Amino acid sequence: MDERRPYFAYGSNLNAADLKAWSSSNGANFSSMEPICTAWLLDHSMAFHYFSRNRGGGAADVVQNGRGTAVPGVLFSLSDEGWSWMDKKEGSPRYYQRQVVFVVTAAGDVVEAITYTVSPDMRRDELVPPTPAYAETVETGLRNYKLPIEHLKFAIQNKANKPWISHLFVYGTLMNHGQRWAQLEPWSSGPVRGGSVMGRLYDLGAYPGLRPDDQGVVHGELHRSDDLAGALGELDVIEGHNAFDPSEGLYIRAPVLVRTASGSVWAWTYIINAIPDHASVVPDGRWTS
Numbered sequence: 001m002d003e004r005r006p007y008f009a010y011g012s013n014l015n016a017a018d019l020k021a022w023s024s025s026n027g028a029n030f031s032s033m034e035p036i037c038t039a040w041l042l043d044h045s046m047a048f049h050y051f052s053r054n055r056g057g058g059a060a061d062v063v064q065n066g067r068g069t070a071v072p073g074v075l076f077s078l079s080d081e082g083w084s085w086m087d088k089k090e091g092s093p094r095y096y097q098r099q100v101v102f103v104v105t106a107a108g109d110v111v112e113a114i115t116y117t118v119s120p121d122m123r124r125d126e127l128v129p130p131t132p133a134y135a136e137t138v139e140t141g142l143r144n145y146k147l148p149i150e151h152l153k154f155a156i157q158n159k160a161n162k163p164w165i166s167h168l169f170v171y172g173t174l175m176n177h178g179q180r181w182a183q184l185e186p187w188s189s190g191p192v193r194g195g196s197v198m199g200r201l202y203d204l205g206a207y208p209g210l211r212p213d214d215q216g217v218v219h220g221e222l223h224r225s226d227d228l229a230g231a232l233g234e235l236d237v238i239e240g241h242n243a244f245d246p247s248e249g250l251y252i253r254a255p256v257l258v259r260t261a262s263g264s265v266w267a268w269t270y271i272i273n274a275i276p277d278h279a280s281v282v283p284d285g286r287w288t289s
Helices: 016-026 080-090 132-144 150-156 181-187 228-239
Strands: 007-009 034-042 044-047 061-064 070-077 096-105 110-118 167-170 193-203 208-224 251-260 263-272
Touching (some): 016 080, 016 132, 034 110, 034 251, 044 150, 061 110, 070 096, 070 110, 132 150, 167 181, 167 251, 181 228, 193 263, 208 251
Parallel strands (some): 007 110, 044 070, 167 263
Antiparallel strands (some): 007 070, 034 070, 034 096, 044 061, 167 208, 193 251, 208 263
16 A cells, blocks of 8 residues: 555544644654645535544434435545554554545545544444534534535434535536536426636537636536435436546536625536546636537
């Protein structure tokens, strides 16, 4: 195993103060642990089904779940020494074990990383609620990286298998009255709202492609869906999203923050995996073909 693979953190290790306190108590050195970027573990949920004696209650885990669930986190770089300390902190392999996962970064790239999941023998069948202090530790870490906390709330409420994102952002042929609107219309459950995301829109010929970019804006539509998993099941096929290895698909499904006239909303959208040589930027970020 390449010990310098990126580490995906999703729980208390997002909280720098909590990690520093553990390091001070155990003589650990995490000076090489540098954040790379925020990222998403697709079709997974946070779960509380492990009792941690150190925390006095449930401690976070991530488990593969239904289409449309997602866990936000941060990719870090760790040295060989850092990996050794992280194994000790996570009680690996007895309590937590290393697991290779594919995550999608905020820049729309697919990265193979290592995270820690609760060892099967330590999982319980029932919810193990976290203490308020532990929940606050995780929430503070997420907020510090400007990441959402809804998945954490769902996990505490034992609703981890339900998608906490209930909206879709479309910007091309799936828009209202577009060429493929008929394929989205049955899944659109509420009034269509205009919205925009940070990105660049590329003209690929018969359809467009979005790439995240904080120097540009892409305009489109925000749709709520009462059956998000069903909607994504059909749209994944249409857009060529590969759920097993997102890097192999034509498009990558990923959460984005959509700005609307009434506030910002997290929604699923489809990001073009690679920009073809013939593609050109749509200057105003609006698809009209």
